Amino acid sequence: MVDEATSWEVLEELVLAGDAGAVEAFFRALPAAERVIAASRLSEEARVGLVESLSAADAADALALLPEVQAADVLDDVRVETAVAVLQEFPSDAQADLLGELEDARAERILAGMQPQEASGLRALREYEKDEAGGLMTTDHLALSVWSTVGEIVDRLQERADEIEDLDVQYVYLVDDDRLTGVLRLRDLLLARPSKAATEVMIAEPSSVRDDASVDALADFFEEHAYLGVPVVDGDRRLLGVVYRGALEGALRERADRDLRRSQGLLAEELRSMPLLGRSRRRLSWLSLNVVLNVVAASVIAAFEETLSQVIALAVFLPIISDMSGCSGNQAVAVSMRELSLGLVRPTEALRVWRQEIGVGLANGLALGSLVALGGWLWQGNPWFGLVVGGALAINTVLAVSMGGCVPLVLKRFEVDPAIASGPILTTATDMCGFLLVLGLATLALPYLG
């Protein structure tokens, strides 16, 4: 068994020593989890060497383990012939994605090394956004003439058996003058008599999506239909490719991942193997925005310095109320985000959500407020002190859940991404309100707090 802690270092040495055979043998012997770690930790130089040493198929497997940005970096640095050979091991949608990460000049040099027809297909695919049907489709599908018998189709498949071996074939698409007219499932071919006309067995007028259909439209489609793939057509119903369920699920997972990352202020993808200053800058843009918002919120405290200096114990409760209200608000945000993504609520229904949140806000505000009021009273030995801090928290909890529930819907309605914007808007607002409530109530009650 290879020593886990250093298997990537061994690999690095083998690659840099230039013994392609040893590299290949070693890489193949690594368990999958080790391969991911090894591939991602090699120096850039060694990663390029690794891909040059392996067979095209193994090199493609290695690249597929890496995050897309890193894989594209490698394709940028290997010889053009290697890039062409490795790229051709990927399905067409992944080829287009990887080429999309490269600079245009480099991508064109790689495309020039491919079959002209293949290259022009990829150029067309590169035009699509990554998250529309055209960008998620593969063009490696089987399209045959609709004017055939089942037997003829099976014969055609048997002729192309080698090619099909590599494809993820589930359906045969039937076209009439390039236009999609029917779909045959492999099982239909298997179960029908060879003499039958394809038109008798096929699913006629099959469902399809346009090439510019969004991820959401595709998600709706696959939710409604239990298909493994859907054909993609242009405005004239010409068959362009196929989006498989797996590609959509990958896109949805990537989006969920991105939303989670963004909610923590990582707007661009970060890997710890990236250069330090780039990583620092990626995080700083978000933090700088937060400093500004924090200063705005804290300026409320500065306005009440007079009150605070007379009842210094209030300073202990300011961060507590800020943090607790943020928590309550974020819970409401999370429920709204989930209901939006499940389609259980429409972006226009903020009022409905608010009516449903206000009850929870009142109940939780009362509970948390009482707890904090009791604590404040006992600590300072003054019921008025407890009333001020507990009351402020209770009212602010109601405000926080009301805003937290509605903010994602309102943002979505105005087409701002709620995963990014909900957090900072909510936190700033609840902080300001919270500080204003504690210190404002304290100013009113000042005669009883001394």
Added chain:
Amino acid sequence: MVDEATSWEVLEELVLAGDAGAVEAFFRALPAAERVIAASRLSEEARVGLVESLSAADAADALALLPEVQAADVLDDVRVETAVAVLQEFPSDAQADLLGELEDARAERILAGMQPQEASGLRALREYEKDEAGGLMTTDHLALSVWSTVGEIVDRLQERADEIEDLDVQYVYLVDDDRLTGVLRLRDLLLARPSKAATEVMIAEPSSVRDDASVDALADFFEEHAYLGVPVVDGDRRLLGVVYRGALEGALRERADRDLRRSQGLLAEELRSMPLLGRSRRRLSWLSLNVVLNVVAASVIAAFEETLSQVIALAVFLPIISDMSGCSGNQAVAVSMRELSLGLVRPTEALRVWRQEIGVGLANGLALGSLVALGGWLWQGNPWFGLVVGGALAINTVLAVSMGGCVPLVLKRFEVDPAIASGPILTTATDMCGFLLVLGLATLALPYLG
């Protein structure tokens, strides 16, 4: 076009009026997005009425739109015969999941209405956890004797064509005395000569997973193999069922969803249609924990009341430093969670992560600290004041990213779910350190701050 705002109210009225035909026609005419909203907003009584009114297939479609808890509630309230009929429209793994949500007595009454063989299969499936191979597998697979020819197998499939029509068949499994010995893909059957022995065409010694394999093990498997499904076997290699890629992806998505929810302190699934007090209680358990942690952190402020009363302007910076450090720490948590889930880092490598975070911490701490120091200096007209607040933020940023990077790894190593525990541990620790740094440094520099 149906008025979107009230289509569910119309449906509610139709259901309660008891006209099954009108209900069915109306429900079928609704677009998919409207069906989700309609099904989820009906009163419990109407939801039961809806399922009783629709055909079993339509009712199953309606239930599939609802979150699992709600769907199970409906199955709890409809007539047993309806529950049996509707349940049979689901694949076996979904049947087992839904039955798992019901009380044992109710589940047994429904199982008693099924074919004895089917019921005993479902009883066995109910024993599995939802997130192990046994709980994700479907038992609706095709298992035939390995001692057949390709032609015989195609004949058997043609005999069972009606049954296969409803199944998501991609593979035929070949068994010898119940033990898994080979796999045939539909395309192999299509492309091979009928007289060939199955053993010549099949994939021999096929990959399989044990029934107690975890979601992570399955994810590793599907990452390594481009299969659509994997057979599940017991300790004696007896074939039990098949886990499809789609079922695994569903389980992974559910887990990501749960992690996101949990990171906001929603430990149990919440829907706004649930009763108010239950929703309030679900959120309160988390908030109560947070109050306690907040009080612990804020007690540091109480200990420095003397210093604070002399330099009241410090109170403005306490929430800023608490919030900023929390932000920086959570960014590091998010990067670590992602690298853990991609397999780019092992839980034992906290030291490695720390070395990679410290640089970002120093860079960002310096940047943010300088900004806040400058602001503090200008505002108070005292460079020492700026030094205290800026220095505290700089040091605390380094501490926050160090802890944020390592905490998820350490938690994972001790098998605590990092999605739940990272946030509160980190926030409490960075708050305490932040308050201690600001007020401690201020106490040391007190002579220069007056």
